[in-house]
Amino acid sequence: MKEDITNILKRNSLSLTASREKILQLFLSNDGALSHGDIEKKAGERFDRVTVYRTLQTFTEKGIIHTIPTADNAVRYALCKDNCSEGHHHDHHVHFICQQCKQTFCLDDVVTPDIKLPRGYALSHIEVVAEGVCRQCKK
Amino acid sequence: MKEDITNILKRNSLSLTASREKILQLFLSNDGALSHGDIEKKAGERFDRVTVYRTLQTFTEKGIIHTIPTADNAVRYALCKDNCSEGHHHDHHVHFICQQCKQTFCLDDVVTPDIKLPRGYALSHIEVVAEGVCRQCKK
DNA sequence: CACAAAAAGCAACAATGTTGCAAAATAGAT
DNA sequence: ATCTATTTTGCAACATTGTTGCTTTTTGTG
Numbered sequence: 414m415k416e417d418i419t420n421i422l423k424r425n426s427l428s429l430t431a432s433r434e435k436i437l438q439l440f441l442s443n444d445g446a447l448s449h450g451d452i453e454k455k456a457g458e459r460f461d462r463v464t465v466y467r468t469l470q471t472f473t474e475k476g477i478i479h480t481i482p483t484a485d486n487a488v489r490y491a492l493c494k495d496n497c498s499e500g501h502h503h504d505h506h507v508h509f510i511c512q513q514c515k516q517t518f519c520l521d522d523v524v525t526p527d528i529k530l531p532r533g534y535a536l537s538h539i540e541v542v543a544e545g546v547c548r549q550c551k552k
Numbered sequence: 553m554k555e556d557i558t559n560i561l562k563r564n565s566l567s568l569t570a571s572r573e574k575i576l577q578l579f580l581s582n583d584g585a586l587s588h589g590d591i592e593k594k595a596g597e598r599f600d601r602v603t604v605y606r607t608l609q610t611f612t613e614k615g616i617i618h619t620i621p622t623a624d625n626a627v628r629y630a631l632c633k634d635n636c637s638e639g640h641h642h643d644h645h646v647h648f649i650c651q652q653c654k655q656t657f658c659l660d661d662v663v664t665p666d667i668k669l670p671r672g673y674a675l676s677h678i679e680v681v682a683e684g685v686c687r688q689c690k691k
Numbered sequence: 692c693a694c695a696a697a698a699a700g701c702a703a704c705a706a707t708g709t710t711g712c713a714a715a716a717t718a719g720a721t
Numbered sequence: 722a723t724c725t726a727t728t729t730t731g732c733a734a735c736a737t738t739g740t741t742g743c744t745t746t747t748t749g750t751g
Contacts, residue, residue: 428747428748428749431747449739462738462739466740467698467699480623482621482622486708488624488625509673512676522670523667526665526667528680531687534648534690536682537651537684539681540681541667541679542678545674545677546674547673568717568718569730588707600731601707605709607729625707697746698746698748699744699745700745701743701745703740706738710736711733711734713730713733715729715731717726717728719725721722
């Protein structure tokens with residue numbers, strides 16, 4: 414785990430700092446996506462809010478994490494799979510929000526479908542967010 | 553227009569008030585979706601912020617408008633087509649965000665595709681948000 | 692160990708969202 | 722048209738979330 418974290422940071426030429434390591438650790442040990450607020454809570458009192466904002470921004474720019482749109486004004490972030498690099502995501506999967514546990518998951522195996530837009534629209538990419546009840550909660 | 557507005561409110565057994573009429577008017581005269589902030593700006597100084605929040609909430613509950621998820625912490629709202637009623641949306645279309653003008657549009661004719669989820673997930677509904685450049689901006 | 696560069700922390704602030712309550716507007720009955 | 726119960730608004734105070742500039746601390750490198 415510690416090595417994974419170091420690797421990810423090294424690979425993206427980011428210096429190893431306590432907050433980056435902690436935040437990455439949270440992502441690695443959580444299967445759901447995390448909002449800014451989640452991270453603040455889970456990280457305890459240890460980091461300044463500003464640091465968390467800046468770290469998430471850095472990670473997003475580097476392609477270490479990606480954002481997931483929501484309808485509740487609380488953008489979620491989740492780890493990108495391996496081949497994401499700065500500005501280029503090869504990570505077109507569907508996201509799932511559980512209405513019961515409120516968690517957001519990446520369904521890495523479910524690829525976003527092609528969608529035919531009306532004439533005149535130029536498409537750059539598609540986000541699909543499915544809502545329902547997740548595997549855990551259905552048990 | 554004025555009649556449309558009255559109709560919509562009556563149909564949903566909402567009393568006719570200045571703020572509701574104004575906000576509905578904004579939706580009717582705008583082809584893009586509106587965020588809370590947009591509405592405050594476009595409505596001028598006339599309404600209290602709280603009133604706008606509460607009106608949007610009421611309209612959403614009644615199914616007059618629906619929310620559109622975003623990755624920028626600024627949920628957009630757009631008018632529902634006719635057959636939406638309290639809690640039941642028959643309005644499964646794709647949304648489009650223009651990266652240039654930043655506007656969000658409902659593509660009423662593009663229906664959300666079916667998506668096959670992994671075993672164990674119960675699906676309740678799907679949101680599709682496409683990003684790119686809109687017709688106007690491409691000209 | 693020393694140094695330059697990068698990141699974190701702090702403070703102050705701006706914007707956004709929420710709640711309770713008093714005043715005003717509305718719908719419906721007389 | 723006027724009165725009244727109910728709903729909605731506006732206000733004030735507050736909580737939360739996000740931003741910016743600057744100083745201090747930490748990191749990577751020689």
